[in-house]
Amino acid sequence: MxxxxxxxxxxxxxxxxxxxxxxxxxxxxxxxxxxxxxxxxxxxxxxxxxxxxxxxxxxxxxxxxxxxxxxNPTYLSILWRSVWQAAATTAICVLVGLPVALWMASLPRGLRNVVILLVTIPFWTNLLVRNYAWLIILREDGAVSWAVNALWPFGPVQLLYNDTAILIGLVYSFLPFMILPLYAVFEKFDWRLLEAAYDLGANRWRALRRVIIPLAMPGIIAGSMLVFIPSLGSFVTAALLGGGKSMMMGNLIQMQFGQSRNWPFGAAISVVLLALMMLVLMGIALWKKRAEQST
Amino acid sequence: MNLRRLPLTREIGLGVLVYLYVPVVVLIVYSFNANRTATVWTEFSLDWYRKILANPSIREATWNSLVLAAAAGIGSTLLALAAALGTKTRFRGRGLVEAVLNAPLILPEVVVAVATLMLFVAIGVELGMAAMIPAHIAFCIPFAFLPIKARLDGMNPSLEEAAQDLYANRLITFRRVTLPLLWPGILAGFTLAFVTSLDDFLTSFFLSGPGSTTLPVYIFSAIRAGITPEINAISTIMLIVSVALVVTSFLFGRMRR
Structure with a gap:
C-alpha cells in the first residue's frame, strides 16, 4: 500500500x-x-x-x-507613480483599517458577524464595476464635483483623471484586504493587556503605541502585502480614473500589447513589475522576521 | 468606561462602511433613473433594463460569460478536488505544491494575462473561448482549492477509517463517506471559482477574440465609449449576481452533515 x-x-x-x-x-x-x-x-x-x-x-x-x-524620464515616472501610489494606498489602508478592525472586535457577536460580511462582500464584487461607480461620482457633472466646486473658491477643480482619483479608487478597491487580517488579530486580542497598560498609568495614545500597534504587527504585515501587491499591478483603476495622463505600470504593459504592438517592451516592463514585487515580498519577509524578534 | 472601545473607532468604522457602500448605492439608484443625464433624478423607470435585455450584443456577452464561468468553475473544481485529496497527508514538497497551486492569487493578473497571450500566439491557439477557458481554469484553481482543502482538513479521519474497517474498498469509502462529507466544501469552491471567472476582466480582455466578448469586457469598452445609464443597469445586475452567489457559497461553507 x-x-x-x-x-x-x-x-x-x-x-x-x-x-x-x-x-x-x-x-x-x-x-x-x-x-x-x-x-x-x-x-x-x-x-x-x-x-x-x-x-x-x-x-x-x-x-x-x-x-x-x-x-528619458517618461517610463521611469510611470514606474515611480506605481510604487508611490501602491505605498500611499497601503499607508492609508493601515491608518483607516486599524481603527475599523478595533471597532469590529469591540462589537457584540451578532452585530460583528454582520459587519464582517459587509466588509467581505466588496471583495467578491466586480472590481471594474466598483471603480466605475467612482467614475460616476467624481465626474464633472456629478454631485460631488458640483459640491466641491461650490465650496472651493479658487477656480474649477477637476476631480477625475489625476493621481488623487487613482488613490481614492485603489484604497476603495483594496481596503477590505487590510481590515480583515487586522480584525483576525484583534479577534484573539487579550484585552486585559490594555487594561494593564491603563492601570500602569498609560494614556490612550501611549496604550495604542506601546500595546495595540506592536500586537497588531502580524496583521499590519499581512494586510500590507495583500494591499501593496495588487495595487502595484493594478490596471482597471488607473484605466478608468486616471484617464490617459496618469498611467501605472499595468496600463503601460497593456498599451504595448494594444496600440503600440511592442510585445518585447511590454514583456520587459512585466519582468520589472515582477522583480519589484519580489523585492517587496522579500522586504516584507525581513520586516516580519524583525517584528517577530522584537516581540 | 468600556475599555475595549477606543475613541473615534466607531465613527471611523461607520464612516468606512458608508465609504464602501455609497458609490455602489449611487450606481444602483442611477440605473433606475428615467433621465439620460445620469446626474439629475427625474423619476423611477425600468427603461434601461428593458433596453439592455433587448440589446443583442449584451445578450451574447452574457451568454459567453456564463458558459466561460461554468466551464472554468467545473474544470477548476475537479482539478482542485483531486489536488486537495492528494495533499491531505504530509509529504516532502507539499508546501511547494500548494504554493504553486496558489500562485495565481499573488501574481499580478495583467502580467499573467499578457504572458498567456504570448504562449497562445506562439503555439497557434486561436484567441476566444478556446484560449479563455484554460486560462480561467488556471487562475480559478486556488479559489476552488482553498474551501475544499479547509473542509477536508476539518474532517474527522476516523470516519474513513471506520468505513475501511467495515470492509468498504477505497472507491466505496470515497463515494459513500468522503464525498458526502466534502460536498459543502466542493459547492463553496465551485461557487467562488464561478464568481471569480464571471467577474474577471483582465484575462478575458487580452484573450477574447471577435465574437467571444464577455460581459466585463463589454462593460469596459462601453465605459470607454461614454458613460450611459445602460452601463449602470448591467453593472447593477452583475453586482447582484455576484453578491447572491457569494452569500450562497458562505451558506454552503457553513452547511453541516
Missing amino acids: SGTAPLRRAGLVGPALVTVLVLVGVPLCIMVWVSLLGRGTTIGVDWQSVPSLANYARLIWEEDFDGTLLF
Whole structure:
C-alpha cells in the first residue's frame, strides 16, 4: 500500500499542478525570453531576433537620431507613480483599517458577524464595476464635483483623471484586504493587556503605541502585502480614473500589447513589475522576521 | 468606561462602511433613473433594463460569460478536488505544491494575462473561448482549492477509517463517506471559482477574440465609449449576481452533515 501511495498522490495532484505550471509558469518563462527580443512586424515579436537588453535600456534611455543615448524620464515616472501610489494606498489602508478592525472586535457577536460580511462582500464584487461607480461620482457633472466646486473658491477643480482619483479608487478597491487580517488579530486580542497598560498609568495614545500597534504587527504585515501587491499591478483603476495622463505600470504593459504592438517592451516592463514585487515580498519577509524578534 | 472601545473607532468604522457602500448605492439608484443625464433624478423607470435585455450584443456577452464561468468553475473544481485529496497527508514538497497551486492569487493578473497571450500566439491557439477557458481554469484553481482543502482538513479521519474497517474498498469509502462529507466544501469552491471567472476582466480582455466578448469586457469598452445609464443597469445586475452567489457559497461553507 505504501508503495502505491506516491503514485496515487501524483495522479491526484498532477493534473492541477500541470495546469498551473503550463498556463502560468511556462508563459512567464516565455515572457522573460520575449523581453530580450526585438519587436516584429506582423505579430508583436520577432522570434528570430538576437537577444539583447535593449528593451530594458529603453525604460531609462532613448536613442537619438545619431545613436547617442538620452535620458528619458517618461517610463521611469510611470514606474515611480506605481510604487508611490501602491505605498500611499497601503499607508492609508493601515491608518483607516486599524481603527475599523478595533471597532469590529469591540462589537457584540451578532452585530460583528454582520459587519464582517459587509466588509467581505466588496471583495467578491466586480472590481471594474466598483471603480466605475467612482467614475460616476467624481465626474464633472456629478454631485460631488458640483459640491466641491461650490465650496472651493479658487477656480474649477477637476476631480477625475489625476493621481488623487487613482488613490481614492485603489484604497476603495483594496481596503477590505487590510481590515480583515487586522480584525483576525484583534479577534484573539487579550484585552486585559490594555487594561494593564491603563492601570500602569498609560494614556490612550501611549496604550495604542506601546500595546495595540506592536500586537497588531502580524496583521499590519499581512494586510500590507495583500494591499501593496495588487495595487502595484493594478490596471482597471488607473484605466478608468486616471484617464490617459496618469498611467501605472499595468496600463503601460497593456498599451504595448494594444496600440503600440511592442510585445518585447511590454514583456520587459512585466519582468520589472515582477522583480519589484519580489523585492517587496522579500522586504516584507525581513520586516516580519524583525517584528517577530522584537516581540 | 468600556475599555475595549477606543475613541473615534466607531465613527471611523461607520464612516468606512458608508465609504464602501455609497458609490455602489449611487450606481444602483442611477440605473433606475428615467433621465439620460445620469446626474439629475427625474423619476423611477425600468427603461434601461428593458433596453439592455433587448440589446443583442449584451445578450451574447452574457451568454459567453456564463458558459466561460461554468466551464472554468467545473474544470477548476475537479482539478482542485483531486489536488486537495492528494495533499491531505504530509509529504516532502507539499508546501511547494500548494504554493504553486496558489500562485495565481499573488501574481499580478495583467502580467499573467499578457504572458498567456504570448504562449497562445506562439503555439497557434486561436484567441476566444478556446484560449479563455484554460486560462480561467488556471487562475480559478486556488479559489476552488482553498474551501475544499479547509473542509477536508476539518474532517474527522476516523470516519474513513471506520468505513475501511467495515470492509468498504477505497472507491466505496470515497463515494459513500468522503464525498458526502466534502460536498459543502466542493459547492463553496465551485461557487467562488464561478464568481471569480464571471467577474474577471483582465484575462478575458487580452484573450477574447471577435465574437467571444464577455460581459466585463463589454462593460469596459462601453465605459470607454461614454458613460450611459445602460452601463449602470448591467453593472447593477452583475453586482447582484455576484453578491447572491457569494452569500450562497458562505451558506454552503457553513452547511453541516
